[in-house]
Amino acid sequence: MQNCDVIVIGSGIGGLCAAGLLARYGKRVIVCESHTIAGGAAHSFRRRKFEFDSGPSFYCGLTDAQSLNPLKQVLDVLGESLSCVSYDPLGHYHLPEGTFAVYGNIERYLHEVEKITLQGAKELKQFQERLLPLYEAMKGIPTLALRTDWQMILVLIRRYLPSLTKMLPNLPIVQASVGNVMDATVKDAWVRRLIDLECFLLSGLKAHGTIAPEVAFMLGERSRCGVEYPVGGSAAIVNALVRGLEKFHGKLRLGCHVEQILVESGKAVGVRLQNGEILKAPVVISNATIWDTYTKLLRPEDLPASYRKVSLNTPAVDSFMHLHLGIRGEGLENLTGHHVVVHDGQLDITSPGNTCMISIPSVWDATLAPEKHHVVHAYTLEPYGGWEKNARYEQKKQERAKSLYRALERIIPDIRDRIELELIGTPLTHARYLRRYQGTYGPAIAAGKGMFPNTHTPIAGLYRVGDSTMPGIGVPAVAASGILCANTLVKPEQTAELLDNLLHF
Numbered sequence: 001m002q003n004c005d006v007i008v009i010g011s012g013i014g015g016l017c018a019a020g021l022l023a024r025y026g027k028r029v030i031v032c033e034s035h036t037i038a039g040g041a042a043h044s045f046r047r048r049k050f051e052f053d054s055g056p057s058f059y060c061g062l063t064d065a066q067s068l069n070p071l072k073q074v075l076d077v078l079g080e081s082l083s084c085v086s087y088d089p090l091g092h093y094h095l096p097e098g099t100f101a102v103y104g105n106i107e108r109y110l111h112e113v114e115k116i117t118l119q120g121a122k123e124l125k126q127f128q129e130r131l132l133p134l135y136e137a138m139k140g141i142p143t144l145a146l147r148t149d150w151q152m153i154l155v156l157i158r159r160y161l162p163s164l165t166k167m168l169p170n171l172p173i174v175q176a177s178v179g180n181v182m183d184a185t186v187k188d189a190w191v192r193r194l195i196d197l198e199c200f201l202l203s204g205l206k207a208h209g210t211i212a213p214e215v216a217f218m219l220g221e222r223s224r225c226g227v228e229y230p231v232g233g234s235a236a237i238v239n240a241l242v243r244g245l246e247k248f249h250g251k252l253r254l255g256c257h258v259e260q261i262l263v264e265s266g267k268a269v270g271v272r273l274q275n276g277e278i279l280k281a282p283v284v285i286s287n288a289t290i291w292d293t294y295t296k297l298l299r300p301e302d303l304p305a306s307y308r309k310v311s312l313n314t315p316a317v318d319s320f321m322h323l324h325l326g327i328r329g330e331g332l333e334n335l336t337g338h339h340v341v342v343h344d345g346q347l348d349i350t351s352p353g354n355t356c357m358i359s360i361p362s363v364w365d366a367t368l369a370p371e372k373h374h375v376v377h378a379y380t381l382e383p384y385g386g387w388e389k390n391a392r393y394e395q396k397k398q399e400r401a402k403s404l405y406r407a408l409e410r411i412i413p414d415i416r417d418r419i420e421l422e423l424i425g426t427p428l429t430h431a432r433y434l435r436r437y438q439g440t441y442g443p444a445i446a447a448g449k450g451m452f453p454n455t456h457t458p459i460a461g462l463y464r465v466g467d468s469t470m471p472g473i474g475v476p477a478v479a480a481s482g483i484l485c486a487n488t489l490v491k492p493e494q495t496a497e498l499l500d501n502l503l504h505f
């Protein structure tokens with residue numbers, strides 16, 4: 001007795017992309033989401049008329065038909081679109097030496113850097129010129145065409161040979177760290193720190209830990225398609241994916257916690273829910289992290305011991321302190337939406353509290369806050385270790401949020417006097433609401449120091465999607481993981497048919 005063809009555990013962007021695409025291919029899909037709100041790290045939540053993004057707010061290429069963003073490709077296939085607000089500069093970096101605007105447009109960005117270091121700007125140009133051909137080569141092969149089995153070679157040869165040829169000269173940097181490209185092109189210390197910062201914002205690791213294609217993609221997309229914010233916040237993206245899933249008869253069950261993946265004779269056969277219900281399917285896809293999947297959802301004996309050990313030893317990026325504020329907005333007419341504050345230039349940018357990310361999305365979408373108010377989300381890295389719900393918890397929360405307030409005061413000096421709603425989140429909050437191991441941002445697999453484990457597992461019928469499967473933590477990468485997993489479960493001809501229906505591929 002099968003309840004469906006595919007069970008997806010988790011409705012993060014990776015899970016929803018896999019589920020939507022598989023439903024589009026005609027599979028009977030059920031998504032089981034533990035939380036009562038879909039979206040995982042990208043869910044939105046409402047408190048007292050303020051609508052907050054729990055995580056991402058920085059997006060490229062959500063509406064541009066030319067975009068390489070895999071999420072856009074999934075939305076196209078599902079016949080869904082988003083209404084977005086474009087903006088440039090994409091943000092302001094507030095460094096100890098001063099504040100400068102970061103533009104998506106490469107020329108404008110270089111012009112800003114020139115104001116600080118003329119030589120550095122020249123070197124940054126060389127750095128970008130080394131990476132952009134890789135982005136150009138990526139253009140010819142849509143993520144939507146890719147899969148993770150041997151048939152991928154046939155697909156590439158049959159359909160994308162000319163583009164593959166363009167990729168050849170870039171092969172030396174495809175797997176390489178972008179730090180190598182930086183070493184070969186940039187000597188200027190300030191620009192090197194800038195590149196480290198941008199890599200850290202992207203992957204949670206500095207330049208030497210980040211792979212070159214990730215940075216090439218970021219530079220290429222933000223220059224070509226620009227940066228945009230979805231009206232309605234990250235929930236708008238999640239809702240569009242859920243609509244697409246349901247349009248093709250897929251089902252999303254919220255508040256539906258999976259307790260165990262059922263494995264019989266080395267094969268996944270279904271899941272057991274927390275309420276004791278059993279769902280059967282020949283394919284199970286876990287969108288939970290690698291650590292959660294292999295410790296909480298499987299029994300130790302389900303996996304080969306050495307594989308399990310290596311997987312669980314995957315290093316993790318720290319968790320976060322979060323500050324979600326609803327504030328009065330009078331006199332803030334010139335406020336802009338994205339800011340990154342580095343407090344201390346002598347301290348490593350990855351040190352907890354030193355680099356603070358700020359997003360004020362109500363400057364683009366006023367409906368997120370009551371009239372003349374704003375929603376603010378500030379966050380910074382924070383280790384999970386040492387956090388406990390004990391008598392000191394509330395006091396520690398206040399202490400650790402101080403660096404976020406200090407960062408916010410660079411942008412809105414009287415922020416504390418404007419607060420109408422304050423929510424402080426700790427690594428425990430992050431782990432609890434996102435159901436993520438130690439509240440981690442994702443795996444810290446540095447370029448050249450390990451391989452991402454891909455969507456396959458040693459258990460037949462069990463696959464994984466999300467940020468611990470492919471390089472590049474972030475919405476485009478997890479959407480790509482969903483595509484690759486879904487495509488691997490159908491015949492290449494079915495994918496070709498989808499691509500043929502989308503004119504721009």
Ligand SMILES: Cc1cc2nc3c(=O)[nH]c(=O)nc-3n(C[C@H](O)[C@H](O)[C@H](O)COP(=O)(O)OP(=O)(O)OC[C@H]3O[C@@H](n4cnc5c(N)ncnc54)[C@H](O)[C@@H]3O)c2cc1C
Nearest residue numbers: 010012014034040041055056057058258435466467474475
């Ligand atoms: C603060 C922050 C800011 C970010 N900013 C950006 C940004 O600006 N741009 C960008 O591109 N990326 C950003 N990211 C990264 C991006 O949000 C994530 O990489 C991405 O959303 C992760 O998606 P995922 O598919 O891996 O799944 P997740 O979001 O981790 O979702 C997994 C889902 O599985 C569910 N689940 C887990 N276990 C079970 C179970 N046993 N049963 C049922 N359900 C279960 C969880 O509840 C969750 O909903 C940010 C992340 C954070 C935390």
